[in-house]
Amino acid sequence: RVYVLRIGHRPQRDKRITTHVGLVARAFGANGFVLGDVCDDHVMDSLRGVLERWGGSMELLCGVNSRRYVSEWKRNCGEVIHLTMYGLHVDDVIGEIRASPRPKLIVVGAEKVPPFFYEAADYNVAIGNQPHSEVAALAVFLDRLYEGRELRIEFPGARVKILPSPRGKKVVSLEEDN
Numbered sequence: 001r002v003y004v005l006r007i008g009h010r011p012q013r014d015k016r017i018t019t020h021v022g023l024v025a026r027a028f029g030a031n032g033f034v035l036g037d038v039c040d041d042h043v044m045d046s047l048r049g050v051l052e053r054w055g056g057s058m059e060l061l062c063g064v065n066s067r068r069y070v071s072e073w074k075r076n077c078g079e080v081i082h083l084t085m086y087g088l089h090v091d092d093v094i095g096e097i098r099a100s101p102r103p104k105l106i107v108v109g110a111e112k113v114p115p116f117f118y119e120a121a122d123y124n125v126a127i128g129n130q131p132h133s134e135v136a137a138l139a140v141f142l143d144r145l146y147e148g149r150e151l152r153i154e155f156p157g158a159r160v161k162i163l164p165s166p167r168g169k170k171v172v173s174l175e176e177d178n
């Protein structure tokens with residue numbers, strides 16, 4: 001089980017990027033997306049809409065206390081992986097992380113991440129030691145974790161599905177006639 005916790009969301013500035021964190025979580029195989037400390041209807045409605053149309057059963061939560069969520073995950077559930085450019089190179093730790101059967105909480109930040117999360121994390125993992133984006137960091141981390149298999153996931157309950165085509169757009173409806 002893999003959940004993604006997005007911390008530091010600023011509703012005025014981050015709607016689009018936080019929505020993209022949620023979309024990447026879903027598309028790259030996470031089972032849950034948690035928006036910490038705030039609820040933002042725009043973000044959560046967009047994600048709900050994608051789940052309804054494109055399928056999948058990712059759990060959505062918002063407004064939880066991020067620090068408490070991390071502490072409780074560690075106490076009751078599994079391990080916490082914080083993505084940060086200051087962390088250890090992903091290739092040096094991903095084997096150990098993949099080998100552990102314990103549920104994983106992946107934490108991604110926005111502007112400035114409080115020291116608490118560096119200290120609470122079981123792993124502080126860098127997707128390269130250069131500043132970039134929580135969207136890119138999450139995508140690369142999940143892709144390494146699942147070794148690329150996530151790109152073949154068939155999402156249960158989808159109403160539509162793309163037929164890959166060399167040119168143009170082919171979308172089929174999966175809804176049953178009744």
Ligand code: SAM
Nearest residue numbers: 083084085108109112113126127132133134137
């Ligand atoms: N400077 C901020 C800090 O670490 O306090 C981070 C700003 S960055 C725009 C937002 C988020 O993207 C970070 O919290 C981290 O989760 C992710 N991120 C950015 N670059 C990363 C990298 N090289 N490796 C892993 N995660 C990264």
